[in-house]
Amino acid sequence: MEPVKTSSSLERESNPLTIKETKRKRPLLTDGVKAILCLLPSIILIAIFVYGFIGWTGYVSLSNWNSLVPDFSFAGLKNYAYLFNDFRFQADLRNTLFFTLFFIIAVLTSGLVLAILLDQKIRAESLFRNIFFFPMALSFVVTGVVWQWLLNPSTGVNLFLKKLGMAPKWYTSVTIIPGIEWGKIEFGVPVAIIAVVIAAMWQMTGFSVAMYLAGLRGIPDELREAARIDGASEFQIFMKIIFPLLMPITVSVIIIMAHISLKIFDLIYAMTGPGANFVTDVPGVYMFETTFRGNYYANGAAITIIMLLSVAIFIVPYLISSRKGGA
C-alpha cells in the first residue's frame, strides 16, 4: 500500500492537471464491473441450467427414485453397483470403448490423408473441399437412417458385394472377436460396431479434413524448402516436420471426436437401436430407455454421471494444459 500512496502523491505534486483530468474522466463503472454485469445473465443461467442440473442429476443418482413416484431417500452407490453388474451396461462400456477407439483412429487417418491430397495444389480444390465437408451439414439422425439402409444385410451395398461372393452381416452380426468371458459379457470387438463406425466416420471426416487442411496451410513453405535443401526426402519431411507441427490439430480433433463418440446417441438410435444382444448399444441409448421407458430415474441419472466422468477424463487434462499453454 505504502509505495502506491507515495507514487500517487508524487504524481499529484508533479502534475496536478492530469489528476484533474483523470478524476473527471473516471468512469462510473470500471471495466471489471462492466464485464461482470455483462456476463452475469449468462453466468446465472449456466449456473442453474448446466451446473445446477448436473448437481441435481448427481443427487438423483444417489437416491431410490426408480419409479414414477419420486423417492429421494439416500441409496448410496446402489444404482452404480447395479449398473456395473448389469449385462447391458457392461456391454455398453465395451461398445463405447471400441467405438471411440475405432472412430477416432478412422477420422484422424482419413482426415489427414484427404487433407494432404487436397493440399497438392490440385484443380477444383474448393469443389472437393465442399464435397468432403458436406456430410457435416447433415444431422446424425439423417446419417443413421441412410446408413441403416446402405448397410442393411439384405439390401444396400450387399447387393453389390453378393456378386463378389461376400455377404457381411454388418450391424446385425452378433459376433464378438475374440469374445473372452469377462464379467457377464464376452469382451472383444463387436463386429456390428464397425458398421456404426463407418457411418460416423463418413459424417465426421469432413471436420478433420478442414482442421488438417488449415493446419497444413499454416505451415510456412520455408520450412519444407529448408528441409529439401538439407536433403530430406518427402517422407522424412512429413514425419519429422509436418506431422509434429500438426500435433495441436491432432489433439484438438481427438478431444472433439472423443466427446462426440462418448456421448453418441442419435446415430445409434436412428441406425441400429440397441442391437441384438446389445452389440451396438451405448450408454446414451440405455439411459434414454431405462429413464423414459422404464422410469428408472435414479439408474438413468447414474448412467449420465458415468458418461460425464468418462468425457471429463478427456476434457479436463485438455483444459488444464490449454490454460497452462495460454498463460
Next chain:
Amino acid sequence: MKKSWSVILSILLVFSFVLAGCSSDSSSSSGGDSGKKSGKDDGKGATLDIFSWWTGAGEEDGLKALIKLFKDKYPDVKVENAAVAGGAGTNAKAVLASRMQGNDPPATFQVHGGAELNEGWVAAGKMETLDDLYDKEGWKDKFPKDLIDLVSKDGHIYSVPVNIHRGNVLWYNKKIFADNNLEAPKTFDDFFKVADALKSKGITPLALGDKEPWTATHLFESVLLGTLGADNYKKLWTGEFKFDDPKVKEAAETFKKMLSYVNDDHSSRNWQDASQLVGTGEAAMNVMGDWAKGYFSNDLKLKANEDFGWVTTPGTDGLFMVITDTFGLPKGVKNPDDVKKWLSVLGSVEGQDAFNPLKGSIPARIDADTSKYDVYGKQTIEEFKKASLAPSIAHGSAAPEGFSTKMNQAINIFVTQQKVDQFVDSLKEASSELKK
C-alpha cells in the same frame, strides 16, 4: 459515461424482457386472468389439450374424427390436438412424464389400460376417479367387465377405453399356404409341422423384426399365453404363479424353437418390415397385433382373407390378448368439466364408431354398430364378446413399465444367446419388483 449507462440500460432491458416473458407465460398457463380474479376457476378459456401418440396414418384420422364429433357437440370448448410423434409412444410418454411431474398435466392423455395406468399414474396419485361419470352415462354394463377391471384400481375406475387391439394374431400368406397344401396352425405341434414343411421348400416360416425388442417380447407373450392359459398367465402378475414354474420354462423352450425358424436379418427390421415379408411372400407367417391388418390393407394394398389370412396364435383359441387405449382425467387440470365432456364423447357408441373403423381397431363397447367394420373387425368383435381377456406385457398392460423394460432386455439377450435357464432367472429377478 454515456457508454456505461447504455450498458446498464441494455442489461436492465434484457432482464425485464426475461421477466416479462416469464410472467406472461405463467398467466396464460393458469387458465386466464378472469378465472383468477373471480376467485373461482371455472376453466373458461382453458384449452382442452388432448395428449396422445396418434400421428400415424389411420390413427390420426380417427383422432381427428373424434375431435370433429366433439366440436359439433360442444362448439364453445377450445380443443387442441397435442399429439407427440415418434417411437411408438415412447417419446410421448417421456413428455407426459415430465409434464405430470412438473404439475402441468395435459387435460387428458392416452394411456394403455392395465398396469401402465394403474401401477403408474394411479399409484402415483395423479389421477381422478371416474366412478361418477360411469354411473351418469350408465357405462358399467356397456363395457366388458374384464375390461373395466383393467382400468380400475381398488374398486375405482380411472379411465375410459376407446378401442381394443388384439395381440395374439398369427398372420399368414394365403397363397403360400395354398400352394403348399398347408392349414393355418392351431397348436404348437401344428406350427412346427407347418414350419418344417415350409423350411424344406426354402420359404422363411416365421417373419420377425426385432430392431425394437418389444416385437420379440410380443411373440414371447403369445407363446406364454398359449402355454399357460389365461388364468395362470394372469396370475404371473399377482405373484400367485411363479416365473420359475416349469411351464414358463416350457414356454421359453418353445420360443427358442420358434426362433430357429425366423429370418436371418430380423435385428435390422421393425414390425412393418417383418409384416412386409409376409405380404410379399418372402415369409409365410408373422405374429403381430391387429394393427398389422391396417398395414397389410392400407400400405401394401392386400386383400383381407384373399392375400393374407389370420388365426389366433398357437394355443390361444378363445383367448384375447388385449391392448386398449384409454383416456383419463389427471388431477390438477383447470377444466375437469370439459374433460368429462370429452370422455363422455369417447365412451359413446357414436364416438367409438367414429374412431375405430379408421384406426383399424374394434370398439371397446359391446353394443357398437358392427356394420361399420370390415370382415376382420366383425369377426373380432364377435370373438371379443366371448373370449377371456389377458393383458399384454409388451404393451404395458400386464406389468409396470419397469418390468416390461427389463423383460425386453432379457428377451433381447435371449434371442441371441438362447440360454433358457439364464433367461428364466432374469425374468424371475425382474418379477421381484412386481409385488409392491
